[in-house]
Amino acid sequence: MDTTCMATILFLLLLCHPYLSTADVIYRPVEHFTVNCGSDINFSVDGRNWTGDSNTKFLSESKDSVAAPAQIQSTTQGPYTYARLSYSQFTYSFPVTTQGPFFLRLFFYSTSYQMFDRSKAYFSVQAGPYTLLQHFNASLYADTDDDPGHHDTLFREYCIYLQHGESLNITFTPTTTDSYAFINGIEIVSMPSYLYYSNPNYTVLDDFIGLPQLVGQMNQVYIITNNVSLETKHRLNVGGAQISPSQDTGMLRAWDTDDKYLITDSGTSVDFIKKTNLSFVKTPNYTAPDQVYRTVRNIGLNPFKNLTWQFPVYSGFFYLLRLHFCQLNPEVQDPGNQIFYIFIQKLMAEGGADILMWSDNQKGVPVVKDYAVYIPGNREKVYLSLEMHPHPKSFIQDAQLNAIELFKINDTTGSLAEPNPDPLPKTLDKQIPEQKSSGTTRPLIAAIAGAVFGVVLLSFIVVFFITKCKQNVVVYKNQKDGTSRGGGSSSSLPTNLCRHFSIAEIRAATNNFDKLFVIGAGGFGDVYKGYIDDGSTPVAIKRLKPGSQQGLNEFMNEIEMLSKLRHVHLVSLIGYCYESNEMILVYDLMDRGTLRDHLYGTDNPPLSWNQRLQICIGAARGLHYLHTGAKQMIIHRDVKSTNILLDEKWVAKVSDFGLSRIGPMGSLMTHVSTQVKGSIGYLDPEYYKRQRLTEKSDVYSYGVVLLEVLCGRQPLLRMVEKPQVSLVDWAKHWYEKGSLGDIVDPALKGQIAPHCLRKFGEVALSCLLEDGTQRPSMNDVVGVLEFVLRLQLQNSANVNAVLESGGDYEDSSTEDMFSSTHTSVHASDYSNSSGFNSTTYGSKASDRLISELVFSEIKDPKGR
Numbered sequence: 001m002d003t004t005c006m007a008t009i010l011f012l013l014l015l016c017h018p019y020l021s022t023a024d025v026i027y028r029p030v031e032h033f034t035v036n037c038g039s040d041i042n043f044s045v046d047g048r049n050w051t052g053d054s055n056t057k058f059l060s061e062s063k064d065s066v067a068a069p070a071q072i073q074s075t076t077q078g079p080y081t082y083a084r085l086s087y088s089q090f091t092y093s094f095p096v097t098t099q100g101p102f103f104l105r106l107f108f109y110s111t112s113y114q115m116f117d118r119s120k121a122y123f124s125v126q127a128g129p130y131t132l133l134q135h136f137n138a139s140l141y142a143d144t145d146d147d148p149g150h151h152d153t154l155f156r157e158y159c160i161y162l163q164h165g166e167s168l169n170i171t172f173t174p175t176t177t178d179s180y181a182f183i184n185g186i187e188i189v190s191m192p193s194y195l196y197y198s199n200p201n202y203t204v205l206d207d208f209i210g211l212p213q214l215v216g217q218m219n220q221v222y223i224i225t226n227n228v229s230l231e232t233k234h235r236l237n238v239g240g241a242q243i244s245p246s247q248d249t250g251m252l253r254a255w256d257t258d259d260k261y262l263i264t265d266s267g268t269s270v271d272f273i274k275k276t277n278l279s280f281v282k283t284p285n286y287t288a289p290d291q292v293y294r295t296v297r298n299i300g301l302n303p304f305k306n307l308t309w310q311f312p313v314y315s316g317f318f319y320l321l322r323l324h325f326c327q328l329n330p331e332v333q334d335p336g337n338q339i340f341y342i343f344i345q346k347l348m349a350e351g352g353a354d355i356l357m358w359s360d361n362q363k364g365v366p367v368v369k370d371y372a373v374y375i376p377g378n379r380e381k382v383y384l385s386l387e388m389h390p391h392p393k394s395f396i397q398d399a400q401l402n403a404i405e406l407f408k409i410n411d412t413t414g415s416l417a418e419p420n421p422d423p424l425p426k427t428l429d430k431q432i433p434e435q436k437s438s439g440t441t442r443p444l445i446a447a448i449a450g451a452v453f454g455v456v457l458l459s460f461i462v463v464f465f466i467t468k469c470k471q472n473v474v475v476y477k478n479q480k481d482g483t484s485r486g487g488g489s490s491s492s493l494p495t496n497l498c499r500h501f502s503i504a505e506i507r508a509a510t511n512n513f514d515k516l517f518v519i520g521a522g523g524f525g526d527v528y529k530g531y532i533d534d535g536s537t538p539v540a541i542k543r544l545k546p547g548s549q550q551g552l553n554e555f556m557n558e559i560e561m562l563s564k565l566r567h568v569h570l571v572s573l574i575g576y577c578y579e580s581n582e583m584i585l586v587y588d589l590m591d592r593g594t595l596r597d598h599l600y601g602t603d604n605p606p607l608s609w610n611q612r613l614q615i616c617i618g619a620a621r622g623l624h625y626l627h628t629g630a631k632q633m634i635i636h637r638d639v640k641s642t643n644i645l646l647d648e649k650w651v652a653k654v655s656d657f658g659l660s661r662i663g664p665m666g667s668l669m670t671h672v673s674t675q676v677k678g679s680i681g682y683l684d685p686e687y688y689k690r691q692r693l694t695e696k697s698d699v700y701s702y703g704v705v706l707l708e709v710l711c712g713r714q715p716l717l718r719m720v721e722k723p724q725v726s727l728v729d730w731a732k733h734w735y736e737k738g739s740l741g742d743i744v745d746p747a748l749k750g751q752i753a754p755h756c757l758r759k760f761g762e763v764a765l766s767c768l769l770e771d772g773t774q775r776p777s778m779n780d781v782v783g784v785l786e787f788v789l790r791l792q793l794q795n796s797a798n799v800n801a802v803l804e805s806g807g808d809y810e811d812s813s814t815e816d817m818f819s820s821t822h823t824s825v826h827a828s829d830y831s832n833s834s835g836f837n838s839t840t841y842g843s844k845a846s847d848r849l850i851s852e853l854v855f856s857e858i859k860d861p862k863g864r
């Protein structure tokens, strides 16, 4: 198992190699300043040559500024070892000599520096006439950062136009007398004249191409004049991997992945064989790196036929949205074959997007479309949405996109500043002191001494212990900034986040909590089926047992967290009710109940193998989102076939995430014990052996679900012979014998293609590896399962002959795989345009497997 796994990875690494090489630098900046502030150290990392500011004359006005080292070393590479800090204003002045647009990049690392307390950084930044940051609370931004990978570093990128001979002055001003301003790194790089700024020679009548269209206003354009500045909000390689600054076309732009912002299911394709050379005739070759145009996201198997992204933004600004397209799909032959709509903020931006038409019927021609949209409001946090749907008349019912860039445009006062984020809820403050020494140690000692209680008890206590450890960590993080901030966020419910229901509405929906309406019961209370909106919408209503003030805090915390988590494969929270001492959560109703209800011990007809695969992929995506899509990593902790629900269209949705913290603290013990008992058979052995809870525990539990799906039996059976008791051991045994087929659910006999079974078994067993670090990430799992589904679909469509004749790559040596088999898979996909789903191309699933599996390895080496 391990060796196949390694071989596969090696093989994928080999395949990916071309993508790892540094891109040819296409654009060479005329001017380039890269300053490591507060330091005299020069160093190079990721394409940047940092120069210590002590060696330069850039610091023009610095009466009281201090250079100081960070108290805690940053784990991120970059100019983060030292900072320039001051309690009074200081200015960097860059002697820029050319006229034109520049990137201005600011690098911050929010930590304490010598006498400078982390939480006291509070300042504004001005560059020329533009306010970049105002009353910027760096620690607050770092603490509420969406991306756990940033480790308290903050990065801002702006585009600014400089007139000839103008030096660029960047001024840092502390907001209050006891706060200070700081900066770790500044970079200024010139960019091509008309990359983002509009070419003044375009006139509205002449030529629409190249000028941003004002969304919602017919035939209006929005010109990016030299007197505006832009702030980069997102730059995303849609459907592809991250691209580091050194792999950009020479401007050191970083390209991120788009998964976090995507809310619909979709497919991705990678043009690996690069049969078609890209031809930059519609847009200059520095617009984006080659690989941006070779990875694409499309609608794929999504039955709703729509692709939707949502970007968190602040209202009261114009935004510039740039979409990058490139048609490489061999099935699209002529203009008109693939036409789709583009909606921005629900307003139609394109009624007939046709990439091939835009590129004058040439394949491999990158095209860029710019849109400007105003988001009305007064600096509220809202979402900017981008939706794509196939045109009903389109021959190919698909839409596709290669990259997204989103910029904020300065307001009329020249400001780009946003309000500080809301502080994180501090609900756990009060609970910890009460339970500190007594709570954490005693149960553990008891457990060690009383081993007689066995694994169940031990694991339950470990769960308890870990839960508490986690709380301590959270509190520590909050407390390092000082003491309580007043009732602020916790005294009011987050009404803007989701719908609020009155208790009267809830009573009407459930016939006054009629027992007949109960569809489930949990440790925290009953779940009712109800109807809202005058009976038109069925919902699931979870009524929590009445609780203490702390229960309330948890309840609010959950609402806040859950209403921000939105994903097709998570059961979504519709709203809540907090009235008359009732704490009630209202969810989407999942018509078809739990996955287990369709696997065994049921009268329901058995699910087909394809249905099962789709459900597994959906659930895996939901978990992947939980692990990576939110502010903090969320570990579900209770993945099992009864927590995977199915809607009427058989779409799998993960439920009960994060809810383990709901309920009064007093009942934590019983609650946790219920949870552990309920989930026995799914519990990660490492979790109780090594007392480490990581997201890989969810991967383990998910692996058990995969086996349940395959074998159609419970994880643990009591009344059977020893070797059969544990599904995991039983499956491992048969897998090692190479005859997993013998224990497949009889209802699936004849449905599973042999190579699919092998691959499925392999991924399931890799999820169940003893060592959590050896298990794949959920993202890897999604990739492999999509690959399996793809194989299965090909098999059903009877086009697998080519695949088979290419040999089974698991059995060949890595070099052979590289040279013959994989290429032949792609070649055959490209040449064989009939046969299966016409909306996908380029061996979608296997490419996704490669790009995502391997890139996740590379991006996050500690993931394994």
Ligand SMILES: *[C@@H]1O[C@H](CO)[C@@H](O)[C@H](O)[C@H]1NC(C)=O
Pocket: 024, 025, 026, 285, 286
């Ligand atoms: C990019 O385009 C410019 C102008 O068309 C051309 O001179 C240059 O060779 C191209 N660079 C690459 C790497 O293709």
Ligand SMILES: *[C@@H]1O[C@H](CO)[C@@H](O)[C@H](O)[C@H]1NC(C)=O
Pocket: 040, 041, 042, 051, 052, 055
């Ligand atoms: C760092 O680079 C600057 C500018 O290139 C140079 O003047 C200085 O001597 C360098 N410092 C060190 C320690 O190499």
Ligand SMILES: *[C@@H]1O[C@H](CO)[C@@H](O)[C@H](O)[C@H]1NC(C)=O
Pocket: 032, 044, 047, 048, 049
């Ligand atoms: C950094 O320095 C190296 C070596 O001097 C040079 O080759 C490279 O072009 C420099 N990179 C930038 C972005 O200036």
Ligand SMILES: *[C@@H]1O[C@H](CO)[C@@H](O)[C@H](O)[C@H]1NC(C)=O
Pocket: 119, 122, 137, 138, 139, 140, 141, 143, 481, 482
């Ligand atoms: C900035 O945020 C921190 C929390 O990270 C808080 O302790 C501090 O009071 C805030 N400063 C101001 C001036 O709001």
Ligand SMILES: *[C@@H]1O[C@H](CO)[C@@H](O)[C@H](O)[C@H]1NC(C)=O
Pocket: 060, 061, 091, 093, 166, 167, 168, 169
């Ligand atoms: C920038 O600052 C320098 C020195 O403080 C000053 O001489 C210069 O006029 C300033 N430039 C602009 C454009 O404000």
Ligand SMILES: *[C@@H]1O[C@H](CO)[C@@H](O)[C@H](O)[C@H]1NC(C)=O
Pocket: 199, 201
């Ligand atoms: C814009 O038009 C002016 C005057 O016709 C011309 O001199 C200039 O080169 C043009 N610029 C570009 C970028 O086409």
Ligand SMILES: *[C@@H]1O[C@H](CO)[C@@H](O)[C@H](O)[C@H]1NC(C)=O
Pocket: 225, 226, 227
């Ligand atoms: C900015 O440029 C636009 C277009 O050239 C012009 O209408 C506007 O007056 C300018 N604003 C300022 C303050 O120069």
Ligand SMILES: *[C@@H]1O[C@H](CO)[C@@H](O)[C@H](O)[C@H]1NC(C)=O
Pocket: 275, 276, 277
């Ligand atoms: C693509 O470009 C390479 C190198 O420039 C060239 O050798 C090859 O023939 C081109 N392929 C096609 C299909 O044009």
Ligand SMILES: *[C@@H]1O[C@H](CO)[C@@H](O)[C@H](O)[C@H]1NC(C)=O
Pocket: 263, 264, 304, 306, 307, 308, 389, 568
């Ligand atoms: C597109 O998908 C989203 C998320 O599934 C859904 O909310 C929206 O209604 C869909 N739009 C259309 C037009 O189907």
Ligand SMILES: *[C@@H]1O[C@H](CO)[C@@H](O)[C@H](O)[C@H]1NC(C)=O
Pocket: 129, 227, 228, 229, 318, 409, 410, 411, 412, 413, 414, 415
């Ligand atoms: C952006 O700021 C500049 C300088 O203050 C101003 O001239 C311009 O009008 C602003 N842009 C917008 C869209 O308000």
